[in-house]
Amino acid sequence: PPAFDPADPLGLDDLLEPEDLAVRDTVRGWAADRVLPYVADWYEKGELPGIRELARELGGIGALGMSLEGYGCAGASAVQYGLACLELEAADSGIRSLVSVQGSLAMYAIHRFGSEEQKQEWLPRMAAGEVIGCFGLTEPDHGSDPGSMRTYAKRDGSDWVLNGRKMWITNGSVAGVAVVWAQTDDGIRGFAVPTDAPGFSAPEIKHKWSLRASVTSELVMDDVRLPADAVLTEVTGLKGPLSCLSHARYGIVWGSMGAARSCFEAAVDYATSREQFGRPIGGFQLTQAKLADMAVELHKGILLAHHLGRRMDAGRLRPEQVSFGKLNNVREAIEICRTARTILGANGISLEYPVMRHATNLESVLTYEGTVEMHQLVLGKALTGIDAFR
Numbered sequence: 001p002p003a004f005d006p007a008d009p010l011g012l013d014d015l016l017e018p019e020d021l022a023v024r025d026t027v028r029g030w031a032a033d034r035v036l037p038y039v040a041d042w043y044e045k046g047e048l049p050g051i052r053e054l055a056r057e058l059g060g061i062g063a064l065g066m067s068l069e070g071y072g073c074a075g076a077s078a079v080q081y082g083l084a085c086l087e088l089e090a091a092d093s094g095i096r097s098l099v100s101v102q103g104s105l106a107m108y109a110i111h112r113f114g115s116e117e118q119k120q121e122w123l124p125r126m127a128a129g130e131v132i133g134c135f136g137l138t139e140p141d142h143g144s145d146p147g148s149m150r151t152y153a154k155r156d157g158s159d160w161v162l163n164g165r166k167m168w169i170t171n172g173s174v175a176g177v178a179v180v181w182a183q184t185d186d187g188i189r190g191f192a193v194p195t196d197a198p199g200f201s202a203p204e205i206k207h208k209w210s211l212r213a214s215v216t217s218e219l220v221m222d223d224v225r226l227p228a229d230a231v232l233t234e235v236t237g238l239k240g241p242l243s244c245l246s247h248a249r250y251g252i253v254w255g256s257m258g259a260a261r262s263c264f265e266a267a268v269d270y271a272t273s274r275e276q277f278g279r280p281i282g283g284f285q286l287t288q289a290k291l292a293d294m295a296v297e298l299h300k301g302i303l304l305a306h307h308l309g310r311r312m313d314a315g316r317l318r319p320e321q322v323s324f325g326k327l328n329n330v331r332e333a334i335e336i337c338r339t340a341r342t343i344l345g346a347n348g349i350s351l352e353y354p355v356m357r358h359a360t361n362l363e364s365v366l367t368y369e370g371t372v373e374m375h376q377l378v379l380g381k382a383l384t385g386i387d388a389f390r
């Protein structure tokens with residue numbers, strides 16, 4: 001057998017095709033140039049300057065709507081999209097969030113549920129990163145239970161009039177198009193809302209201590225009048241937004257392992273160079289136990305992500321399986337980051353190292369796209385046949 005590779009202890013790269021490795025290298029290289037040198041500073045300032053330029057560059061490397069077909073999208077495999085998410089989140093969860101929301105939520109919704117005209121209008125510019133999208137489902141009073149949303153779209157002749165508020169919306173203040181989910185007389189429908197429509201505003205949410213290098217906003221819709229063709233024609237009901245979320249969650253299964261890998265690498269570096277009691281701290285059994293456990297969970301998580309990716313590519317991935325992956329990988333990623341934090345001692349809390357930034361980012365990742373508890377309930381229902389949501 002080939003020599004043991006500490007960076008790939010299970011030999012998981014053997015599962016990848018040359019084209020997969022090429023995608024991974026491209027995204028890793030882009031993140032190394034365009035994110036890693038600056039991200040601690042963005043994080044400290046709580047901003048993502050140059051987000052429009054970053055979006056265009058991400059479009060240029062084919063990372064936006066990456067696994068969608070046509071309309072300027074790359075048509076990549078699910079595994080390739082996952083690898084891209086991993087590399088982006090190894091830089092910062094905020095950058096991966098930008099890409100997830102653009103591709104898996106906003107573009108995916110239009111691609112899957114929009115009319116041909118809507119696709120032509122929005123998707124090519126979104127794939128190129130010229131238009132940023134956001135996805136408004138969560139409201140101030142309705143998070144885990146989006147079916148109870150209050151935002152309402154009422155018909156007025158052939159127009160729609162939209163009223164309500166959305167909360168915690170990634171990319172909101174920089175979006176050119178907002179995919180907004182609203183109650184109608186016929187059930188929940190999605191709308192592609194141009195953000196320059198009168199009555200629409202998207203104030204940015206400040207004072208976040210997580211995902212600081214990411215734009216998060218409120219959406220305020222006050223009698224926003226939309227033409228008849230703003231509604232996403234092909235879906236009614238909660239299954240619309242939920243199927244978009246399932247796609248985005250799949251990216252998080254991979255992405256969270258990127259944040260974990262970054263922290264693991266920082267911990268190994270530190271453990272092999274930092275000395276106490278006259279020897280590297282990586283020479284103490286307690287530190288080695290931590291590193292071994294971190295490596296086991298990291299590479300198990302990547303293997304799980306890969307397995308789900310292959311199922312998605314084969315059209316065999318169930319939403320319950322995505323819940324399985326999201327629940328496990330984000331929970332384990334946060335544990336890996338926290339353990340890395342302990343290995344770095346006091347330096348673990350400094351922005352000079354990536355560990356605390358990733359750990360605090362993952363607090364959001366643990367909550368958005370379905371909290372841990374929601375995924376436990378999804379699996380609990382699938383395992384018992386009993387619905388414990390309410």
Ligand code: FAD
Nearest residue numbers: 135136137138143144168169170211364368369371373389
């Ligand atoms: P709640 O639903 O109020 O839950 C609070 C707690 O109660 C959680 O622990 C939850 O698991 C628990 N709980 C709730 N119901 C049950 C139950 N039946 N049984 C057991 N426990 C329960 N949303 C969007 O629509 N678009 C976005 O782009 C977006 N981006 C986000 C970015 C960030 C940085 C963050 C933090 C959030 C974002 N969200 C977005 C919102 C996110 O999806 C919600 O925060 C999430 O769905 C949880 O909703 P909530 O915060 O209202 O919590």
